Amino acid sequence: MAALDLGGETPSVADRGVWLACIECGETHAPFDDVIYRCPDCDGLLEARYDEYPTFEDFEGRGVWRYADSLPFPEGVSIEEGDTPLYSVPGIEAAVDVESVRVKHEGANPTGAFKDRGMTVGVRVAQELGVGRLACASTGNTSAALACYGARADLDVLVLLPAGKVAAGKVAQASLHGAKILEVDGNFDACLDIVAELATRGDAYLLNSINPFRLEGQKTIGLEILEAHREEHGEWPDRVVLPVGNAGNTAALYKCFRELVAAGEMREDEMPALTGVQAAGAAPMVEAVREGRDEVRRWDEVETIATAIRIGMPVNAPKALPGIRATGGTAVAVEDEEITQAQRDLARDGVGVEPASAASVAGLRKLVDDGEIESDERVVCLTTGHLLKDPDAAAAAGSEPIPVPNDVDGVLDAI
Numbered sequence: 323m324a325a326l327d328l329g330g331e332t333p334s335v336a337d338r339g340v341w342l343a344c345i346e347c348g349e350t351h352a353p354f355d356d357v358i359y360r361c362p363d364c365d366g367l368l369e370a371r372y373d374e375y376p377t378f379e380d381f382e383g384r385g386v387w388r389y390a391d392s393l394p395f396p397e398g399v400s401i402e403e404g405d406t407p408l409y410s411v412p413g414i415e416a417a418v419d420v421e422s423v424r425v426k427h428e429g430a431n432p433t434g435a436f437k438d439r440g441m442t443v444g445v446r447v448a449q450e451l452g453v454g455r456l457a458c459a460s461t462g463n464t465s466a467a468l469a470c471y472g473a474r475a476d477l478d479v480l481v482l483l484p485a486g487k488v489a490a491g492k493v494a495q496a497s498l499h500g501a502k503i504l505e506v507d508g509n510f511d512a513c514l515d516i517v518a519e520l521a522t523r524g525d526a527y528l529l530n531s532i533n534p535f536r537l538e539g540q541k542t543i544g545l546e547i548l549e550a551h552r553e554e555h556g557e558w559p560d561r562v563v564l565p566v567g568n569a570g571n572t573a574a575l576y577k578c579f580r581e582l583v584a585a586g587e588m589r590e591d592e593m594p595a596l597t598g599v600q601a602a603g604a605a606p607m608v609e610a611v612r613e614g615r616d617e618v619r620r621w622d623e624v625e626t627i628a629t630a631i632r633i634g635m636p637v638n639a640p641k642a643l644p645g646i647r648a649t650g651g652t653a654v655a656v657e658d659e660e661i662t663q664a665q666r667d668l669a670r671d672g673v674g675v676e677p678a679s680a681a682s683v684a685g686l687r688k689l690v691d692d693g694e695i696e697s698d699e700r701v702v703c704l705t706t707g708h709l710l711k712d713p714d715a716a717a718a719a720g721s722e723p724i725p726v727p728n729d730v731d732g733v734l735d736a737i
């Protein structure tokens with residue numbers, strides 16, 4: 323382990339060497355004395371910090387908790403999340419002019435999305451704090467994961483969803499795992515405003531990605547990518563391309579890289595270029611990156627087939643934007659048709675994803691075509707959720723079933 327100061331003051335309280343630091347003013351706070359989501363002094367976003375950062379040698383076991391030395395607890399409320407595959411995608415690789423493409427498929431998690439990584443840690447923290455009710459606003463996948471992990475921990479779960487804008491598979495998951503589901507007449511950002519207010523009033527423990535412990539779990543996506551990529555290629559990837567909604571994964575991956583730099587595992591100039599992809603109808607981060615702004619302007623009207631990233635105000639932008647800049651990354655917007663085409667291309671390589679996930683591959687293609695990604699780069703695309711999350715989108719992108727009579731001749735005529 324390497325001791326290193328990532329900024330901020332010396333911890334006032336350290337529980338297993340962890341504390342919370344404000345990314346704006348640097349003030350530090352005890353992590354488990356009170357429930358806090360933002361800095362009580364300046365309202366800035368909070369980040370978990372540790373007094374030591376582990377190297378790859380310190381990790382053992384499988385899944386998210388393999389990385390317990392870089393998490394706030396040695397174990398959590400687990401249903402064996404993480405340990406997802408890093409697929410080769412020969413069809414996509416042949417069609418895109420880069421050195422290599424790998425796909426980190428987070429759809430292979432227990433509830434079919436990366437959210438499980440954050441929930442296994444976040445629900446453990448909720449237990450530590452002794453809260454009774456967990457809550458989130460969601461475009462779908464967060465609600466599915468929270469319902470599942472809340473059920474496992476025997477805690478009440480409340481989810482707020484934008485009415486009519488959540489894919490069927492996700493609502494079904496939240497429902498069967500026993501969450502109380504409220505459908506709000508508004509978009510995701512409105513749901514988050516309401517649930518954040520409930521959390522501030524103490525009516526529920528908020529497990530959206532503004533909660534810094536969610537991102538600790540999601541950090542392990544980066545650790546797995548790096549370990550697997552180095553094992554296969556002998557080096558880190560040059561770039562990670564990922565879909566962006568609330569920008570939690572972008573922030574979490576940047577934190578992962580910084581902690582490895584702190585541990586002496588990676589040089590700062592080796593951090594893979596974080597490259598965010600948004601749907602053209604919901605692209606406030608892309609706008610901020612392209613205009614060189616430090617702040618994101620809220621989009622009140624958002625629309626896209628990729629409902630998981632139909633978000634107009636990415637709450638983690640203050641963590642994610644510096645990450646995109648510091649790693650030499652960028653951000654790009656893709657049209658819904660490009661997302662659907664990428665979803666088909668992934669499916670042809672045997673990787674079934676929901677539309678938001680396919681945005682990463684659509685973005686890769688666009689940036690290569692635009693000459694922004696070089697042909698000698700090794701790239702990892704993150705696919706965040708499973709095909710069955712959004713069966714309607716999958717059926718619309720795929721081929722139509724053909725009705726046939728109940729006999730062999732009828733079947734032969736149709737093939």
Ligand SMILES: Cc1ncc(COP(=O)(O)O)c(C=O)c1O
Pocket residue numbers: 435461462463464531565566567568569570571572630631676678679706707
């Ligand atoms: C499938 C999928 N992809 C991407 C995202 C966006 O992730 P982030 O908020 O970390 O940018 C979400 C968030 O809901 C999601 O469900």
